[in-house]
Every structure is written in structure tokens, then in C-alpha cells.
Amino acid sequence: MMHRFISVRRLFSETKCSLPCQLRRRCFSQVARNEIDNRDDLVRKMPPFDYSPPPYTGPSADEILSKRKEYLSPSMFYFYTKPLNIVDGRMQYLFDDKGRRYLDAFGGIATVCCGHCHPDVVEAIVNQTKRLQHSTVLYLNHAIADFAEALANKLPGNLKVVFFTNSGTEANELAMMIARLYTGCHDIISLRNAYHGNAAATMGATAQSNWKFNVVQSGVHHALNPDPYRGVFGSDGEKYAKDVQDLIQFGTSGNVAGFVSEAIQGVGGIIELAPGYLPAVYSTIKKAGGLCIADEVQAGFARTGSHFWGFENHGVVPDIVTMAKGIGNGIPLGAVVTTPEIAEVLTRRSYFNTFGGNPVCTSGGLAVLKVIEKEKLQENAFVVGTSLKERLTALKNKYDLIGDVRGRGLMLGVELVTDQKLKTPAKLETIHVMDQMKELGVLVGKGGFYGNVFRITPPLCFTKEDADAMDYTMEKM
Amino acid sequence: MAMMLQRKLLRRTFGEGKAILNFNSNPILSPCTSFSTVTSAAATQSHDAPRQLPPFDYQPKPYNGPSADQILEKRKKFLGPSLFYYYQKPLNIVEGKMQYLYDENGRRYLDAFAGIVTVSCGHCHPEVLNAITEQNKLLQHATTIYLHHAISDFAEALASKMPGNLKVVYFVNSGSEANELAMLMARLYSGNLGMISLRNAYHGGSSSTIGLTALNTWKYPIPEGEIHHVINPDPFRGVFGSDATRYAKDVQDHIEYGTSGKVAGFIAETIQGVGGAVELAPGYLKQVYDIVRKAGGVCIADEVQTGFGRTGSHYWGFETQGVIPDIVTMAKGIGNGLPLGAVVTTPEIAHVMGQKIQFNTFGGNPVCSAGGLAVLRVIDKEKRQAHCADVGSHLIGRLRSLQDKHDIIGDVRGRGLMVGVELVTDRKEKTPAKAETAILFEKMRELGVLLGKGGLHGNVFRIKPPMCFTKDDADYLVDALDYAMSEL
DSSP states (O other): OOOBOOOHHHHHTSOSTTOOHHHHHHTHHHHHHHHHHHHOTTSOOOOOOSOBOOOOOSOOHHHHHHHHHHHBOTTOOOSSSSOOBEEEEEBTEEEETTOOEEEESSHHHHTOOSOBTOHHHHHHHHHHHHHOOOOOTTSBOHHHHHHHHHHHTTSOTTOOEEEEESSHHHHHHHHHHHHHHHHSOOOEEEETTOOOOSSHHHHHHOOOGGGOOSSOOOSEEEEOOOOTTTSTTTTOHHHHHHHHHHHHHHHSSSOOSEEEEESEETTTTSEEOOTTHHHHHHHHHHHTTOEEEEEOTTTTTTTTSSSSSGGGGGTOOOSEEEEOGGGGTTSSOEEEEEOHHHHGGGGGSOOOOSSTTOHHHHHHHHHHHHHHHHTTHHHHHHHHHHHHHHHHHHHHHHOTTEEEEEEETTEEEEEEEEETTTTEEOHHHHHHHHHHHHHTTEEOEEESTTSOEEEEOOOTTOOHHHHHHHHHHHHHO | OOOOOOOOOOOSSTTOOOOOOOOOSSOOOOOSTTHHHHHHHHHHOTTSOOOSOOOOOOOOOOOOSOOHHHHHHHHHHHSOTTOOOSSSSOOBEEEEEBTEEEETTOOEEEESSHHHHTOOSOBTOHHHHHHHHHHHHHOSOOOTTSBOHHHHHHHHHHHTTOOTTOOEEEEESSHHHHHHHHHHHHHHHHOOOOEEEETTOOOOSSTTHHHHOOOGGGOOSSOOOSEEEEOOOOTTTSTTTTOHHHHHHHHHHHHHHHSSSOOSEEEEOSEETTTTSEEOOTTHHHHHHHHHHHTTOEEEEEOTTTTTTTTSSOSSGGGGGTOOOSEEEEOGGGGTTSSOEEEEEOHHHHHHHTTSOOOOSSTTOHHHHHHHHHHHHHHHHTTHHHHHHHHHHHHHHHHHHHHHHOTTEEEEEEETTEEEEEEEEETTTTEEOHHHHHHHHHHHHHTTEEOEEESTTSOEEEEOOOTTOOHHHHHHHHHHHHHHHHHO
16 A cells, blocks of 8 residues: 655645546545535644545444454443544554544553654664564574663663563563562552552552452552642642651551652543652652652653653652653553662562563664654653643633643643532543544543543644644634 | 584485585575485484584575674663573574574574564564554554454454354453463452462463462562462373373362362463473363362463464364363464463453453554464464474474483473473483583584473473474474484
8 A cells, every 4th residue: 555645735725526536535534624624614724744544445443343342351442432443643643444634632542652653663663573573582682782771871870770571561560579579578659549550469559449450459558649639738749748658657567668650640630749749758768668669651751841751850760660651652562670789689580571672672662762862852742742731721711611731741631620619520521522522633532530631642743733723622612 | 612513414325425514504405305314314323413404595684783792791781680591602693584593693593492482473474574564554553442453353363263152352462461361350250369370380470470380480589369389280290190180189179278169260381381391181171170160260271382273283272181261361472473462261251351441551552463463364374283283293203213312301292393302310210401401402502403491490492483393494403402412
């Protein structure tokens, strides 16, 4: 299938019936867009984009849905009343089976950071796949070593030993095991409303009932969430930190294995930890002999704009950092980075990960780091994100439905409430608005314990024009 | 380090003159027809190193990257002291094609371990490569919150390979993740806590699969929850030999005395991988599945290594024991090296999982699903299962002859292309020949064959190549082993 790059502006002026058969197929997306535009002329036109997806001839949405119901997990959910069949992606846009273009403001859950099918990343992956896809670390290969070095160089302090895994859950599981081994203690503290994964130990650290099955999850204590919007102490970080002190003094032997948190809670609804919280807690944990784990699965890799890592926004240096999602622009890859001293615990026995650190994923990861630097994506996240947040805040001042606008860089959240004082979650309204936004061509994410927070975590190549279009669309709702 | 070996060209009649061949990577097309006659002659001449690897029409790309030493340096610095590797002087593998690997000097090796039983179709198999490349250009990642045909097509194809009512598929990213999920399912469905696994098993390296894994080298000292490790039905070393009934009774005992009488489930590999290619005593699983089910538990078959036709006689390892599990876990060969794993179970068990949200961000992504589907098609189209049976029986046959010749071979076992050769210093005592295994392991690498190693004592050669391994490859491997053992 050939990709045909036609100037969208040129196509815009052509009418449907005057096109020969070939061209008709080419400007498929343009035609589709015209139809939608005609349906609702309040819709602000999306920024032009010089790409046309190849025509889709695969199974329809209904056929796929039918197979999903039969062959896949019954708890596998999807967004929207009428789910979207997404077949193509390019930078910050996604295309459905009819060739319609959507602005991807969710990034496959904060995962696609460079952009869908970013040419540099695709090239690195394809070239390596053609050469050697898998051999394991039992043999040498430069890809894993080069990427580990590049990744380590991005971290402060003595954080320079890397363990590669295949997902965020695997990374957090390993981090928790390392902390427990290093300290000889079992107790770990995490925050209510956190999400860290869904395997045995990580399900314990995850603290939202809808994600926790009724199985034994031992050794985790859940501290008060330093939530500036809903938390009982507002933005007073130090008051929340005292709860951690309490938990240690009364709920544990006085010594703990560690503390784990996201710098900005993702699944929990883009909640930025109250200022001053992390430094106070890190101090408490260290006094109790524990290690501090920073879960950078969503906040890492330049997404917060002001810094490369989420924890840097809080002025702390963790003992262990976990990553996934954006690290590979969508490739199944995760990592744990720690100090040589802590890493040494794993030499007590053999630890091995068959797929972890394979040449293809590590080549992809290295390409991602290079793209982030070359295309100054961190700066872009800062500039575009800050501007978007301002616009969303203006919207909040205008509409009572918006209870809070928060976040940093291109990790933003918009919480909807039916009552500004009581902060009653506007669950139904959120679902409705989300659906409508999709109809208008903008895909956002949803989160928060009550499912009433829009999560805006687009690919970091998101432009100001995209932000404008999004803001305009939201307002129209 | 001199890697040049004297090669002797054997004519059909013995005692004729010898020629010396250079051992290099250029796949010289030498006549294959006389190969097997020559090698059988070579087998009786234990002092002769085998001829070069079977010919292969492929030229690797020139390598301009960092050297082995440079890489090792970086590994030590940035990948931690716990990252181990094979060989005194580790091998820098830069390229792969089908059943062969190439090092930085372009030297070709016979890959008899397939990246730990993972490269099922063959390194860089063109069809799998094509599927991956094409999908990468279209859409790499969006998650299951949107629809995409690749995951549903792959799930359907995988389910169609399963017997019974096994047809709900969960995609994850590794074997450990798959076994973790299986354990969760077992506990939720049964409402019980205790899990049973076999001593010498390997089921993963994450904190809870470490509990199921039963080899001390892999078990960190952390709490594991309620796991009962039963006597391993090991025909070679087990106390009951091949008597499945007596081993099964141990499971019964554990349940009656060590649990509340009810268990969550039982998990086993049909041929233990890391444990040294140990095939469970025949008839064992049938009896145990019965016992476990009576105690309210579910039966999990870990097919991470034995699945996808590798055993030759059957598509799935558990089929060799005539049972149908409740949950099947897969990884490794499922994607020919893609980070992919899966759990397949029945709608009844899946239904229980529907109580809460169970989500995997990368699981079932379009690229891995497309790759996985291509792998299934290749295995069927190229009749890999039959091939494994054919080549495997030839390989095992030759290894058994070798066993008659060399006392150091204590046992030859396995099925299809999942073979183990256990080395002992004393056939009666079965004392593990650890040092000798290490030496032979290195020697085989020098001769151009990359084996795997396993067993608690590290004295078992694991021969589990990409499933395109040929009889000629098998002959070369056995000849090399013969030569190496004679030189010991």
C-alpha cells in the first residue's frame, strides 16, 4: 500500500463529484471531513496535515467487536458508546477505518511520545528487526548497552544501573522486590488513588478498588493522597507527609522497605502531588531505612515540559526510578534504574528477563531519546502545555461544569463536577462530552476514581494549533 | 584466540589422504548428498573434528558497531553486576538468519538454543519480518480502548489451536506476566489460596512467579504466599523413576496435610525447560489433574517452551500427556522473539475476571499481534510440527548412539526439538558433571555450535533450536559433541 502525500489545502478546494476515481480514494479523509464539517459548522477545522492513510480493507468495527466478545477478556472495555476502529496513526493524529482523521489527545495512554509511526523510530525498529530481533543477554549486543548508557545519562545522582523489562507493571514489580531485598523489610507505602500495575505486588501498591481483585495483597500501606483539589489538607504537602510518618510508627515495625509514587497520578486523574510533599516523605522514608521509588511510567520522558522526569518537579532524587509507556513510543518496553549499590542485591540469586533488553526494543528506545532531544519535545511540551492549560483554566472560569484544571506540560487534567462547592463528580456529563468530542474529531482520555476527569496526554509533537482546536472543541461542548 | 581447527575431509574409503579446510563464515556450497555418509564415518572416527557447518546461502551485513570488549565494558557499568552471560569470552551476536547466528567477525554459528527456545520460525524469518514491518508503518500502538483487527484476528487464530472450551485469550508481554495472570485467575475462580508447582520448575522471575519457580538459584528470599512444591516426576533422577502414580500421590499428600483440603490450582511445564529438559513421567498429569480438580483447583499448563509444535508429536506439550488444562500460558516462541505472552482459558474462568478491570497497556498491540499471527501461519504452512518430529527423532537417535559411546552422557531425553543431554561423572551415582559440562559448552562454541545449559546443577545441555533446524544441522551438532567429548 502506498502512502500518498497530498497537500491538504489543495484538496480542500476540490469538490466531490469532479474527482476521478483515483483521486477520490486519495482524498478519502478530506471527503469524510467535509461531510462532518457540513454536519456541524461550529466545528473548528483541525490543523491541516500532509498525510493520507492507505485505504482500509480489513474487518469492520462490528466484526472486530464480535470477535473481541468471543475471544478476548470479558472485562476488556473500550471507549465510546460506538467504539472507534483505529487503523492508522501519524504523529499526533489517528485515522479510523473510514480514513477520518482524529486529533489524538491521549497518546495511547500517555505512551506515544514522539508521535505515531515517527519515521526515525520506525526506521530504527525496522532496521534492527531485519538484522537480529532476539538472542537474549546471554550473548552480547551493542543495542542494549548503548541504550542503557543513554538512559543512565538522563538521570541525576548515582542512578545509572538499568534493568530492562517489558512493561510498567514488570518494572514496578522488580523495583518493589529490589527494595524489599535491599532493606530486608516487607512494608511498602503507596498513595491512595495510585496506579502502579496489576501483578501480585503491584496490585497491592495500586490503590483504587476498581483495579484490585479479591486476592491476598500483602505488605502495602496506603497513605493519604496529597490531592490539592479533593484532599483534606488542600495543598499543604507537609501535613499529608505526616500521615506517612504515622503509618510507619503505628502500622509497621518502624522500618520499611520503601515508598512508591507517581509524580503526577495518571490513572488517578492527573493529580499533581501537593508541593513540599515528596521532600518531606523522602526524608521520613530514609529515616525508616526505606528506599524511594519514583514511578515515571507516565510523567517521564519530557512530558511535564519543565523537566525531563516528573520527580524533578519536586526537587528530589529517588533511589529507584521505573519507566515504561513513553520510553519506546509504544514498543513493549519498561525499565528500572537504580544505583550500583542497590543493584547489587540481585546478584544474590539469578534474575533474568528473556525478552527484556532485546535489540529491537532497545534500538527503538534509543531512537526515542534522540528524537526527544533533536526535536526539542520537552520544550514543546512546556510551551504548548502551558498555553493549553491557560486556555483550559479560562474555560473553567467560564463554565461551572469544570471543577479543576491541573497538570503540567502535556500531562493535563480537567475535572468535571455538577457542583463546584461539593465537587460532586459529573460522571455522566464526562462520558457524554467525551463522546461528543470524538464526534468532532478529538480523542481524549478519562480517569480519576469517579471517571470524571479528562486526561490530556498527547504525543509530545502536539502543536499550538492542535491545542487551539482542542480547546475550541471543548468549549463548544 | 586461535579458532582455526584442523578439518579432515573424509572420503568414503578410510585411510586416504587428508585435506585441511578453513573454518570460515562463507557458506561454501559443498555437496550435501554425501554428507550423511561422511558424518557417519566421522562418528566412528572420534579424533576428527566435524566438517564445516551445513552450507547456507546467506551473507551477513558487515558490522561496524562497538566491539565485544567495548560492549562488555558498558554492560558492567550500566547494566549491573547481576546481568550474567554465557562463555568465558562472551559472544557478540550481531545478526541472525533462520537457524544461524553471526558474530561481529561475520562468523556463522549453529543456533541450537534459539535465544532460549524463543525464535520458533527462525531468526528474521521473512514472513514474520514482513508482518512486523508493515504493521509498524501503519499503527504501532493505540491500546484496546480503541478497536483494531490485529488483536482479534490473532486471538481467534490462537483459540482455534486449543482443545476443549479454551478460547478466551488475554495478551500480555512475557511468560512471567502470563503465569502471574494465570495464578490470579486460579485464586479468584476457586476462591482458594494454595498453589501447587513441581520442584525443578521454572515459571518466571517476578516476585510472585518466583514462588511457583522451584530452583533455588532463581529464588530470592522474599515472601511467596501459599505455594506447595511437590516431588518432581523426574524419570531420570526421581525417587520413583517413571512411576507416575507414586508421584501423583505426593500431590494428594500435600493437599491433605498441607492445605485446608482445597487448593487454587496446579501448574506445570510438560517438559521442564530451565530445569534441564525433564519430561514428566508418562501418565502423571492425568492423575494429578484429577486430584487437583477434586480439591477445587484449576489446572494450568505452562506452554512457554513446549508450545507451538516444538514437541513434534503434538502442537501443545500438554497434549503429550493426554490432558486438557483449564488455563494455558504461552510466551517465547509465540512471537518468534517479539515481547509477547498470552493466557488462554475458558469463558467460565474468564467470567470471574470480569469483576474488576484487568488491563494491559502494551498487551495485544497491533505489531505484536500481527507478528504472532504470522508466526502461527508460518508454523502451519511450513509444517514445522512434523519437521520437529522428524528432525527431533533423528537427533535423539544419534544422541542415544553417542550415549552408548561416551560414559559421560547420563541421559538423553525430550521430544521433537526440545531435547536434553545430561552429563554425569558416574553413571550409577548420577553425579552431575558440572565442570565437564562447562568445558564442553565452551568447546562446542569454538566448533560453531551454540547450546543451552540447564538443570539445577548446570549439567544438562539444552538443545532447542529454531524449528527450521535440519537433519544436517543435527548431524553437525552430534559430530561436534562427539569430537569435543573425545577430546576431554
